[in-house]
Amino acid sequence: MTEKNTAASTISPSDVLAPHDTAGPSTPIWLVSDTEPVSRIGALDETAKRWLEGARFTSAPKKQAIFPGPQGALAGVALGQGNGRAGDPSGPSELLVGQLAASLPAGLYHLAQETGHATLSAVAWGLGAYRFRRYKSNAGETPPRLKIPAGLDYESICNQVAAVWSGRDLINMPASDLGPEELEATATDLANRFGATIETTVGENLLTKGFRMIHAVGRASPRAPRLIDVKWQKSGGRSDAPRVTLVGKGITFDTGGLDIKPASAMLLMKKDMGGAAAALTLAEMIMASGLDVRLRLLIAAAENSISGDAFRPGDILLSRAGKTVEIGNTDAEGRLVLADALSLADEEAPDTMLVFATLTGAARVALGPDLPAFFCDDNAFAAALSAEAEAVGDPVWRLPFWPGYDRHLDSDVADMNNVYDAPFAGAITAALFLKRFVRNARRFAHFDLYGWRPAARPLGPKGGEPQTARALFSLLTKELSA
Numbered sequence: 001m002t003e004k005n006t007a008a009s010t011i012s013p014s015d016v017l018a019p020h021d022t023a024g025p026s027t028p029i030w031l032v033s034d035t036e037p038v039s040r041i042g043a044l045d046e047t048a049k050r051w052l053e054g055a056r057f058t059s060a061p062k063k064q065a066i067f068p069g070p071q072g073a074l075a076g077v078a079l080g081q082g083n084g085r086a087g088d089p090s091g092p093s094e095l096l097v098g099q100l101a102a103s104l105p106a107g108l109y110h111l112a113q114e115t116g117h118a119t120l121s122a123v124a125w126g127l128g129a130y131r132f133r134r135y136k137s138n139a140g141e142t143p144p145r146l147k148i149p150a151g152l153d154y155e156s157i158c159n160q161v162a163a164v165w166s167g168r169d170l171i172n173m174p175a176s177d178l179g180p181e182e183l184e185a186t187a188t189d190l191a192n193r194f195g196a197t198i199e200t201t202v203g204e205n206l207l208t209k210g211f212r213m214i215h216a217v218g219r220a221s222p223r224a225p226r227l228i229d230v231k232w233q234k235s236g237g238r239s240d241a242p243r244v245t246l247v248g249k250g251i252t253f254d255t256g257g258l259d260i261k262p263a264s265a266m267l268l269m270k271k272d273m274g275g276a277a278a279a280l281t282l283a284e285m286i287m288a289s290g291l292d293v294r295l296r297l298l299i300a301a302a303e304n305s306i307s308g309d310a311f312r313p314g315d316i317l318l319s320r321a322g323k324t325v326e327i328g329n330t331d332a333e334g335r336l337v338l339a340d341a342l343s344l345a346d347e348e349a350p351d352t353m354l355v356f357a358t359l360t361g362a363a364r365v366a367l368g369p370d371l372p373a374f375f376c377d378d379n380a381f382a383a384a385l386s387a388e389a390e391a392v393g394d395p396v397w398r399l400p401f402w403p404g405y406d407r408h409l410d411s412d413v414a415d416m417n418n419v420y421d422a423p424f425a426g427a428i429t430a431a432l433f434l435k436r437f438v439r440n441a442r443r444f445a446h447f448d449l450y451g452w453r454p455a456a457r458p459l460g461p462k463g464g465e466p467q468t469a470r471a472l473f474s475l476l477t478k479e480l481s482a
Contacts, residue, residue, distance in 0.1 A: 013161040016101060016129035016143050017122060018108060020150040027074055028112035029100065029146075032059045033081040033093065043112065044076075052078055061086035062096055062458070064103070076112070077104065088458045089370040091393030094121040097146075098128025099458040106142040111149055119157060120392065122148040123470075126161030127459045132172040159288040160473070164466060167281035171451055171464025175253035175270045179223040180301035183250050183276060187228045187299060190280065194287035196232035196295075210320040211300075211344075213336040218302030220257070220310035225302035227341060232287055232295045243350035244286070244293045244476065245441070247341050248279030249334045249357035250301035257304050257330030258312055271464060272334070274451020275356035276301065281466035282354075285473040291480055298345055300337035304330070316414045320344060321437050326414035328421060334359050335418060335433050342437040349440035352381075354472065356447045362426030363448040366399070372450065372467045373399045375431040378443035385445070388478070389471035393459065396447070396468055399428060406432050 032038055037059050038052050048067050057065045061082035069075030079100060087095035094117040100109070101124075111121060125146040133140060148154055170178065170186065184200055191198040203224035206215040211227050218225025228250070233241065251272040255261060261269070276299045283297045311317070315327045317336065320343040325336065334357050345353055363373040374396045376382040382398050389396045408420035408429050416436065420429045431446050438444045449467045456462050 010133060011143060013126050013158040013165065016145055017126050017154070017158055017161065018145050018147045019154050020148055020152070022108065022147050024108055026108040026110045026147050027076060029077045029079060029097070029109050030112045031081050031094065031097075031115065032057075032078050034059050034083050038078065048076055061093060062088070062099060064100065066104070074105070074107070077109065087393045089393065090390050090395040092117045092120060092391070094118075095124045095393040096458045097121045098124035098460070101125045101129035101144060101146070102456070102461070104144040106144055108145050108147060110147040114149070118149045119152055122146065122152060122157045123160055124393070124459060126157065127164060130165050130168060130460050132169065132461070132463055134169070134173070156289060160285055160470065163281045163284040163288065164469065166284060167277040167466030167469065168460070168464045170277040170280065171271045171274050171466070173270065175303070178270070178273070179252050179303055180218065180226050180250065181223060183252060183273060183299060183301045184226055184228050186280065187230055187297070190284055190287070191230050191232070194232060195235070196230050196287065199229045200226050201229075202226040211340040213317050213319055213325065213340045214300050214302060216311040216315070216317050217251075217304055217333045217337050220307040221303035221305035223252075223303050227344070228297075228299040228301060230283065230297040232283075234290045234292060237292045237294070241292045241294050242352065242480075243296070243348065245296040245298065245345045245350040245353045246279040246283055247338060247345055247353065247355040248276035248297070248299045249273065249338055249359065250276035250299045251334055251337070252301065252303050254304045254331070254333065255306055257306060257333060258310050259330045260306065261331060268452060271451045272358050273301070274358040274449055274464065274466070275334075275447075277451065277464065278356040278447070278449060278466040278469050281469040282472055285469065286476070289477065291476060293476070293480070296345065296350065298341045300341040302333075302337055304333045319437070323416065323436070324414040326411040326417045328417045328419040332419045332430070335430055338434055339437045342434060346438050346440050349442070351442045353438060353441035353444045354447070355434060355445070356449060356468065358451045359448045360427045360430050364450055366427060367397055369450040369452060369454050371395055371397050373397060373427050373448040374445055374468070375399055375401050375435075375448075376443070376445040377401065377435075378445075381443055381445070385471060385475050388475040389468070392470050392474050394468060394471035396471060399431070401431060401435055402428050405429055409433055409436075
């Protein structure tokens with residue numbers, strides 16, 4: 001990164017979220033729902049009610065208004081909540097509070113009413129306040145700050161918001177400044193912060209240790225591929241704590257390889273490490289909260305480039321698992337690097353194995369950018385995750401490991417092909433490919449993400465998004481406290 005591109009000053013979650021006992025005056029925010037319209041909010045004074053009614057303010061979701069006091073100064077803010085289930089993209093309407101963090105003038109604010117989803121409101125504010133300013137020459141305006149309601153865990157809320165901000169920063173970073181080495185540096189920083197261990201296998205050493213497919217995908221780039229392996233357990237944690245393993249696809253830029261992508265399809269390929277960002281985000285949440293698990297984080301990091309040394313269509317690669325893979329398409333590289341990482345992870349038979357990847361366009365065609373596909377071999381876990389994801393506004397949708405499509409991976413010359421040569425069930429076929437490398441994990445789930453918000457929404461601006469991390473953290477926390 002050039003000196004010109006070093007960012008203007010950045011903000012932290014504590015700059016947009018304040019403890020409940022923060023001194024000084026604060027402006028009330030009124031959440032107006034269909035069941036409690038402006039006329040029925042007893043604590044709202046008559047002047048404010050008349051002003052809002054005159055401005056034709058309604059309880060429609062995302063409708064907002066700033067209203068003055070008797071002397072013309074800012075007296076309050078009203079935000080429409082609809083029927084209470086209008087969160088965007090899903091969940092309780094309190095998640096809409098995030099849009100205020102991006103639109104209100106600087107100052108200190110507080111929620112004027114009690115709500116059953118106060119923590120979500122505070123998290124939403126923190127997520128909505130995010131801005132990627134690293135390459136801007138000015139820092140922008142001072143952000144508004146929300147005083148969180150009494151009784152909430154301020155540190156926990158800030159930790160969740162900080163982890164998501166970190167994941168977004170990684171995805172938003174241009175590939176010129178984020179390659180496999182920089183991804184390793186990020187994991188190292190995280191490990192050092194929380195007392196974890198980290199081991200990295202780089203370049204030709206990948207061949208020595210059997211990670212031949214990671215090496216093949218990354219060997220055409222001057223930026224050496226690597227496997228990043230982080231292990232953590234909280235101090236004093238149980239020796240028999242559940243093993244939770246996270247595996248992330250860290251393709252820091254994807255040209256498609258020799259099966260090169262068209263220019264339009266390459267524009268967002270800096271986000272092809274969105275799976276690694278989601279895994280890092282969830283790992284940070286787990287470490288910061290001190291969950292009693294034996295955590296392992298594996299990131300297969302490479303740049304899928306083009307050179308005389310690039311792997312080719314028709315090549316046959318030997319995986320760490322000992323199975324051979326015929327290359328039907330070099331643009332289906334993510335599943336190759338993940339397969340080697342999954343084989344390593346599976347060797348210690350984790351209780352839970354979760355893999356994150358911006359893997360297929362087929363999943364986006366089926367579900368769009370807001371709704372990641374997931375595949376799971378545990379029905380109870382899948383049902384619980386779907387409910388939790390909806391509740392926290394980090395949605396997922398289950399697709400099947402449909403065994404009838406497993407034959408689509410057959411190869412005439414190798415144990416399997418990395419693609420199916422027909423344009424059908426691409427997301428399922430890719431998931432089935434990954435599942436072939438998981439035999440011992442007690443439960444396994446694969447998340448096919450988009451990793452990007454195409455337009456500004458209440459929970460954040462246009463740009464990178466480590467999808468599913470918040471939902472999984474919430475569910476794992478509940479499981480461990482049950």
